[in-house]
Amino acid sequence: MKKFVSMLLVAMLCVAMCATLASAEDFSGVTVTYWTAPFGENDAAFFEEQLSDWMARTGAQVNIEVIPWDSYEEKYMTGVASGTGPDVGYMYNEMLFNYIDSGAILPIDEYFTDEVKAAAIYWENGKVLGQQYLLPYVVGNPRILYVNMDLLAEAGLDAAPTTWDELVSTAKAIKEATGKTGFDQQWGGYFGDLNEVFFPYLWQAGGRLVDDEGNLFPDFDAALKAAEFLYSLKTEGVISEYCTSRDGSAIAEDFRNGDIGMAIMSTSAAAKNTEAGINWGFAPYTTETAGGTFVANDSLVLMSSAKNVEAAISLMKEITSIPVMEAFHEQVYQMPPISEGEKYLDNPAFETMYEEAASGFHALPVVANFSQIEAALYSNLQSMMMDDLTPEEALRTTIDYAASLS
Amino acid sequence: MSAKQKNNLWGWLFVLPSFAVLLVFIAFPIVRSFYLSLTDYNVLKPPSFVGFKNYVSAFKDPFVQASFRNTFQYVLTTVPIQTILSMIVAAIIAMRFQNRYGRFVKGCMFIPVISSSVLVGTLFTLLFDSTKGVVNSAISLVGIAPVNWLGQKSTALLTVCIATIWKNVGYFLVIFYAGIMDIPMSYYEAAEVDGASKLQQFFSITLPCLKPITYLVVTLGIIWSFQAFDMVYAMTQGGPGKSTYTMVYTIYNAAFREYRMGYACTVALVLFVFILVVNNIQKLFLGRE
Numbered sequence: 001m002k003k004f005v006s007m008l009l010v011a012m013l014c015v016a017m018c019a020t021l022a023s024a025e026d027f028s029g030v031t032v033t034y035w036t037a038p039f040g041e042n043d044a045a046f047f048e049e050q051l052s053d054w055m056a057r058t059g060a061q062v063n064i065e066v067i068p069w070d071s072y073e074e075k076y077m078t079g080v081a082s083g084t085g086p087d088v089g090y091m092y093n094e095m096l097f098n099y100i101d102s103g104a105i106l107p108i109d110e111y112f113t114d115e116v117k118a119a120a121i122y123w124e125n126g127k128v129l130g131q132q133y134l135l136p137y138v139v140g141n142p143r144i145l146y147v148n149m150d151l152l153a154e155a156g157l158d159a160a161p162t163t164w165d166e167l168v169s170t171a172k173a174i175k176e177a178t179g180k181t182g183f184d185q186q187w188g189g190y191f192g193d194l195n196e197v198f199f200p201y202l203w204q205a206g207g208r209l210v211d212d213e214g215n216l217f218p219d220f221d222a223a224l225k226a227a228e229f230l231y232s233l234k235t236e237g238v239i240s241e242y243c244t245s246r247d248g249s250a251i252a253e254d255f256r257n258g259d260i261g262m263a264i265m266s267t268s269a270a271a272k273n274t275e276a277g278i279n280w281g282f283a284p285y286t287t288e289t290a291g292g293t294f295v296a297n298d299s300l301v302l303m304s305s306a307k308n309v310e311a312a313i314s315l316m317k318e319i320t321s322i323p324v325m326e327a328f329h330e331q332v333y334q335m336p337p338i339s340e341g342e343k344y345l346d347n348p349a350f351e352t353m354y355e356e357a358a359s360g361f362h363a364l365p366v367v368a369n370f371s372q373i374e375a376a377l378y379s380n381l382q383s384m385m386m387d388d389l390t391p392e393e394a395l396r397t398t399i400d401y402a403a404s405l406s
Numbered sequence: 407m408s409a410k411q412k413n414n415l416w417g418w419l420f421v422l423p424s425f426a427v428l429l430v431f432i433a434f435p436i437v438r439s440f441y442l443s444l445t446d447y448n449v450l451k452p453p454s455f456v457g458f459k460n461y462v463s464a465f466k467d468p469f470v471q472a473s474f475r476n477t478f479q480y481v482l483t484t485v486p487i488q489t490i491l492s493m494i495v496a497a498i499i500a501m502r503f504q505n506r507y508g509r510f511v512k513g514c515m516f517i518p519v520i521s522s523s524v525l526v527g528t529l530f531t532l533l534f535d536s537t538k539g540v541v542n543s544a545i546s547l548v549g550i551a552p553v554n555w556l557g558q559k560s561t562a563l564l565t566v567c568i569a570t571i572w573k574n575v576g577y578f579l580v581i582f583y584a585g586i587m588d589i590p591m592s593y594y595e596a597a598e599v600d601g602a603s604k605l606q607q608f609f610s611i612t613l614p615c616l617k618p619i620t621y622l623v624v625t626l627g628i629i630w631s632f633q634a635f636d637m638v639y640a641m642t643q644g645g646p647g648k649s650t651y652t653m654v655y656t657i658y659n660a661a662f663r664e665y666r667m668g669y670a671c672t673v674a675l676v677l678f679v680f681i682l683v684v685n686n687i688q689k690l691f692l693g694r695e
Contacts, residue, residue, distance in 0.1 A: 073662065073663065074662045077449055077450070077662065077665065078449075080449075080450060081449040081450060098448055098450055098665045099450060101450075101451075102448070102450035102451045104450055187557075187646065188556060188557050188642075188645060188646060189643065189645075190643040190645075240537075241554065242536035242537060242554050242557055243557070244554065244557035244558065244645070244646040245535075245536050245554050245555065245556040245557025245558075245646070246536075246557070250535075369664070371663050371664050371665075372664045372666075375469075375659065375663070375664075376468075376469075378645075379469075379644070379645060379647055379648050380647075382645050382646040382647045383646070383647035383648075385646070386557075386558060386559060386646055386647060388559070388647060397468075401468065404463075404466070
């Protein structure tokens with residue numbers, strides 16, 4: 001009898017807890033608008049399916065809008081300015097400053113328990129401009145050095161280079177043995193390509209992009225060393241003489257056609273490299289003073305215009321929950337896990353890299369005028385590659401320009 | 407109310423709808439842009455008045471300086487070539503090929519006009535590709551070394567100009583052709599009787615009679631060229647260096663990539679003033695009649 005009574009009590013307790021939870025998560029009649037970028041072929045359908053349980057549980061509806069990359073920032077700008085923006089947004093670091101500065105994004109710290117924070121692997125990455133504004137969501141996709149192992153073998157080598165000297169000697173060896181370009185870079189694209197062509201070398205030289213006060217290249221000598229190294233790649237004929245008219249897609253295409261031996265691309269390019277039949281290997285990055293490369297740190301943000309903050313936060317938690325993220329990484333976009341206990345579903349080739357090389361992965365800073373500075377830097381470095389500016393002039397001109405903006 | 411006043415009132419009433427449209431869609435945006443050009447405005451926060459600071463910054467900005475220079479080069483390259491080329495082709499078709507072949511050529515030359523600029527830009531990027539482009543393959547047949555068309559300062563803007571001319575010629579060709587068809591045949595018959603050659607007829611009859619059409623074509627060409635954006639966006643993104651930055655590309659960058667709407671309005675107004683000035687200079691030469 002005692003056993004029956006205790007079971008009854010436990011059952012009643014469970015029912016009561018469920019009822020409490022249900023009432024706490026009752027957002028009947030609320031529609032939460034979520035804007036995201038296209039990662040797969042049909043992101044909207046994926047999220048509608050994955051969030052159906054959450055919608056049934058909470059009574060809320062989700063309005064998912066997938067915005068093309070080409071017009072991503074424009075859509076946010078016009079949407080937020082006209083009051084027709086999302087409740088929950090997906091944003092990358094380069095676009096955050098103005099929204100945070102204008103109060104369009106709210107801090108989220110208070111809505112997350114210590115347990116949730118501890119389980120979120122990259123929680124600390126979400127602290128920018130002094131507060132926790134971001135819920136890291138797409139963290140990974142570092143720019144790594146891919147190597148065509150067949151061309152490498154033809155050159156009598158068997159391992160990807162790990163230092164600048166090795167990068168140069170390997171590129172030259174490939175060129176000598178195969179007649180093909182050993183290593184190439186895209187200097188004919190747009191400033192987003194700095195993630196592949198300049199920032200990794202800046203970090204590898206031990207430099208920083210900005211200091212705490214927002215000053216550009218606080219370790220100028222390191223920045224100069226990186227720029228001089230890149231310039232030497234052009235003058236020594238290591239990279240193609242046509243690099244100033246090649247963009248990222250041209251470099252990727254050349255690599256997949258087996259026309260170049262090494263190139264820096266994102267880990268998400270691995271599948272296409274394999275599809276193209278390339279026998280590829282990689283090094284996370286080369287090392288000079290330090291190791292380093294760019295890594296994405298894209299996040300979910302809570303917009304201050306959210307009509308129901310609790311519902312929006314609940315949606316953010318649901319999207320970043322282990323089941324949804326595992327499905328996302330498996331069906332839509334291969335990335336490493338963002339929570340403790342989540343399965344690793346990115347390309348198996350990179351699993352150990354995320355543990356062993358993580359210290360060299362750098363996200364871009366959230367600072368004022370960063371897009372303008374990037375545009376000026378890319379333009380000046382292009383001029384350097386065309387012999388119009390010296391490496392020092394390219395950097396100094398950019399620093400002066402950045403200073404004139406503040 | 408007198409009859410004259412009534413007449414005036416009716417006049418105003420008839421003009422009012424068009425005037426209202428002009429006011430709302432032309433005058434108000436210009437006035438509003440001028441106001442915003444005097445502010446620090448990023449769309450997300452209310453504008454704050456900064457006086458003429460944006461104008462001072464614009465004239466010091468290396469991107470704006472480069473875009474002014476490039477835009478002028480772009481105008482000076484594309485407008486004369488596309489005007490002369492379309493006039494010559496129109497004259498040849500009108501004089502020699504007023505048949506199905508002429509119609510076919512006109513139709514073909516209009517295809518680029520209705521094609522998207524991004525498509526045309528992509529096509530020319532492929533044609534002028536340094537390593538695999540058709541143009542470099544063709545010139546290599548006559549022993550010329552491959553050119554890095556879109557990757558060096560001296561040729562990047564020129565390549566964009568070539569793509570623009572290719573896209574625009576068909577449009578102006580149709581206008582010139584219509585203009586030539588309007589020239590009375592009796593002029594040519596009289597010239598024939600006087601023993602004028604075809605070339606003399608072209609320079610002494612066709613060209614003078616086409617003056618109003620030429621004025622229209624040059625005006626449109628100048629305005630379009632000052633607004634160059636889409637081809638640059640598709641082909642070079644302003645590079646390499648700043649060699650293909652145009653004014654509208656700079657405006658776009660300032661407004662939508664850098665969130666500097668006030669600054670973008672400043673550059674836009676400067677562009678507006680430039681177009682006005684150039685248009686008035688052009689009137690002195692072509693539009694006196």
